[in-house]
Amino acid sequence: xxxxxxxxxxxxxxxxxxxxxxxxxxxxxxxxxxxxxxxxxxxxxxxxxxxxxxxxxxxxxxxxxxxxxxxxxxxxxxxxxxxxxxxxxxxxxxxxxxxxxxxxxxxxxxxxxxxxxxxxxxxxxxxxxxxxxxxxxxxxxxxxxxxxxxxxxxxxxxxxxxxxxxxxxxxxxxxxxxxxxxxxxxxxxxxxxxxxxxxxxxxxxxxxxxxxxxxxxxxxxxxxxxxxxxxxxxxxxxxxxxxxxxx
Amino acid sequence: xxxxxxxxxxxxxxxxxxxxxxxxxxxxxxxxxxxxxxxxxxxxxxxxxxxxxxxxxxxxxxxxxxxxxxxxxxxxxxxxxxxxxxxxxxxxxxxxxxxxxxxxxxxxxxxxxxxxxxxxxxxxxxxxxxxxxxxxxxxxxxxxxxxxxxxxxxxxxxxxxxxxxxxxxxxxxxxxxxxxxxxxxxxxxxxxxxxxxxxxxxxxxxxxxxxxxxxxxxxxxxxxxxxxxxxxxxxxxxxxxxxxxxx
DNA sequence: GCTGTTTAATTGTCAGACAATTGGTTGTCC
DNA sequence: GGACAACCAATTGTCTGACAATTAAACAGC
Numbered sequence: 001x002x003x004x005x006x007x008x009x010x011x012x013x014x015x016x017x018x019x020x021x022x023x024x025x026x027x028x029x030x031x032x033x034x035x036x037x038x039x040x041x042x043x044x045x046x047x048x049x050x051x052x053x054x055x056x057x058x059x060x061x062x063x064x065x066x067x068x069x070x071x072x073x074x075x076x077x078x079x080x081x082x083x084x085x086x087x088x089x090x091x092x093x094x095x096x097x098x099x100x101x102x103x104x105x106x107x108x109x110x111x112x113x114x115x116x117x118x119x120x121x122x123x124x125x126x127x128x129x130x131x132x133x134x135x136x137x138x139x140x141x142x143x144x145x146x147x148x149x150x151x152x153x154x155x156x157x158x159x160x161x162x163x164x165x166x167x168x169x170x171x172x173x174x175x176x177x178x179x180x181x182x183x184x185x186x187x188x189x190x191x192x193x194x195x196x197x198x199x200x201x202x203x204x205x206x207x208x209x210x211x212x213x214x215x216x217x218x219x220x221x222x223x224x225x226x227x228x229x230x231x232x233x234x235x236x237x238x239x240x241x242x243x244x245x246x247x
Numbered sequence: 248x249x250x251x252x253x254x255x256x257x258x259x260x261x262x263x264x265x266x267x268x269x270x271x272x273x274x275x276x277x278x279x280x281x282x283x284x285x286x287x288x289x290x291x292x293x294x295x296x297x298x299x300x301x302x303x304x305x306x307x308x309x310x311x312x313x314x315x316x317x318x319x320x321x322x323x324x325x326x327x328x329x330x331x332x333x334x335x336x337x338x339x340x341x342x343x344x345x346x347x348x349x350x351x352x353x354x355x356x357x358x359x360x361x362x363x364x365x366x367x368x369x370x371x372x373x374x375x376x377x378x379x380x381x382x383x384x385x386x387x388x389x390x391x392x393x394x395x396x397x398x399x400x401x402x403x404x405x406x407x408x409x410x411x412x413x414x415x416x417x418x419x420x421x422x423x424x425x426x427x428x429x430x431x432x433x434x435x436x437x438x439x440x441x442x443x444x445x446x447x448x449x450x451x452x453x454x455x456x457x458x459x460x461x462x463x464x465x466x467x468x469x470x471x472x473x474x475x476x477x478x479x480x481x482x483x484x485x486x487x488x489x490x491x492x493x494x
Numbered sequence: 495g496c497t498g499t500t501t502a503a504t505t506g507t508c509a510g511a512c513a514a515t516t517g518g519t520t521g522t523c524c
Numbered sequence: 525g526g527a528c529a530a531c532c533a534a535t536t537g538t539c540t541g542a543c544a545a546t547t548a549a550a551c552a553g554c
Binding site for chain 1: 259260263267270271273277296299300301303304305306307308310325326327328331334335337338340341342343344345346348352353355356357359360362363364367412414415416417419420424
C-alpha cells in the first residue's frame with residue numbers, strides 16, 4: 001500500500017481551500033454568487049478545468065451549488081440540517097468500518113449521547129413525538145415484520161426520542177451517529193428472538209418519557225445498552241463456535 | 248436568490264455517487280486502487296475531465312487519495328479520526344453560522360454531550376490526562392494570557408476531558424462539536440473579568456475527575472454551562488444597550 | 495400590456511496535447 | 525557479479541479550444 005504522504009498540494013486543491021476559507025470566514029455569505037469559472041481561472045492564473053475541479057470539491061461538501069444558464073453560476077449554499085446529516089452519516093459509517101472500532105465502543109458512544117438527550121426529551125417531549133414513538137413500538141411488536149423493517153423502525157424510534165429533546169444541534173449529531181451505527185446494529189438485530197425484550201425496553205422508555213421520569217428513562221436506556229452488548233457477545237460467540245465446528 | 252432545486256444530476260456527480268457507494272458498501276476496500284482515469288472514462292463512456300471532477304469530489308470527502316507516477320492512481324483512503332474530525336468541524340461551523348442557531352441551543356447541545364462523557368472520564372481518566380487538564384488550568388490562571396491563547400487553552404482543556412472518557416467515537420463527535428462552537432464561544436470569552444470564575448470551575452471539574460466523583464463533575468459542568476449562558480446574555484444586553492445609545 | 499422568440503451568459507462536456515512525477519528496466523562501468 | 529546512472533512507461537496534473545445544454549433577460553410582434 002502506498003504511504004499516505006501528501007506530497008505537493010496541487011493547484012485545484014489550493015484554490016478550493018482559498019474559496020472554502022472565504023466561505024467559512026464569512027467573506028462570502030450565503031447566497032452570494034462566486035465569480036464565473038472563466039473569471040476565477042483568470043484570477044488564479046489557471047485554466048477552467050482546474051477551477052472546475054476546485055469547485056467540484058466544494059460542491060461535494062455542500063458548500064456551493066451551481067446552476068447553468070444566464071445569471072447562473074456557483075452560489076454559496078445554505079447548509080441544511082439534512083445535508084449535514086447525510087455527511088455525518090457517510091463519515092460515521094466509513095470511520096466505523098475502517099478503524100476496527102469494536103462494537104462495544106461504538107455502542108457505548110451511541111448510548112452515552114442518547115442518554116444525554118433523555119433528560120431534555122423527558123422535559124420537552126410533545127404529544128406528536130410520544131405518538132410517533134408508540135407507533136413504532138406497536139409496529140415492532142408485529143411478528144410479521146421483516147428484519148429490515150424492524151431495524152428501520154428501531155432507527156425511527158430512537159430518532160423520535162432524540163428529536164423530542166427539541167435541540168436541533170443534538171438531533172444533527174445524534175441522528176447521524178445512530179444511523180451510522182445501524183449497519184453494525186443490523187448484524188445483531190437480525191435474530192428474531194431478541195425482539196420481545198427490545199420492544200419491552202422501548203415501551204419502558206416511551207412510558208418514562210411520557211411520565212417525564214428522567215431516572216427511569218436513563219435506566220431503561222442503560223438496560224437497552226447492556227442488552228445490546230450482551231446479544232452481540234452471544235452472536236459473536238455463536239459465530240466463533242460455528243467457525244470451529246466447520247474445521 | 249435562486250431556488251435550491253437540484254435540477255439534473257450531472258454525469259460527474261453520478262459517477263462520484265457510483266464510486267462512493269462502491270466504497271461505502273465495501274466493494275472497494277481500503278488501499279484498493281481504482282482504475283486509472285482513462286479506464287474509468289472508457290468504462291462510464293465519458294471524457295477524462297469529467298472523471299476527474301468525480302474523483303475530486305471523492306477526494307474532497309477524504310474517500311480517496313491520488314498519487315502521480317507509475318503505479319500511481321487513486322486509492323481508497325483510510326479515513327483517519329483526524330480527517331473525520333476536520334470534516335466535522337467544517338460542517339459544524341457552517342451549520343451553526345448558517346442556521347441562526349441561538350447561542351443557548353448550541354451551548355445546551357455541547358454541554359449535554361460533554362456531560363455524557365463525564366462519567367466515563369471520571370472512571371477512566373489517567374495521570375497524563377489529569378496532568379494535561381491541570382496544565383491548561385494553570386495556563387488559564389495567568390493574567391498575561393491573550394484572549395486567543397485563553398480560548399485555545401479552553402478548547403484543549405475540554406478536549407482532554409473528552410479524551411479521558413477513552414472512547415474514540417465520542418472524542419470524534421465531541422471534539423468536533425466543541426471546536427465548531429468555538430467561534431461562538433470566543434464572542435463571549437473575550438471579556439477578561441469572567442476568567443477567574445471559569446478557571447475555578449475548570450479546577451472543580453479536574454478535581455472531581457481526579458476523585459472519580461461523577462456527581463460533582465456533572466454539577467460543575469452544569470454550573471459552567473449556566474455561567475456561560477449567563478455571560479452571553481449579559482454581553483448581548485450590553486451590546487443592545489450600546490446600539491441604543493448610539494442612536 | 496402580453497406573448498413568443500431571440501440572445502447572451504454560464505455551466506457541462508469533450509478531444510487532444512503536454513508537463514510532472516514516480517517506479518521499473520536496462521545498460522554501462524568497475 | 526554488483527552498483528550506479530540513464531532511460532522508459534504509466535499515471536496524474538494542467539492547458540487549450542471547442543461545442544452542447546440551459547437559463548434568464550432583452551426584444552419584437554401583436
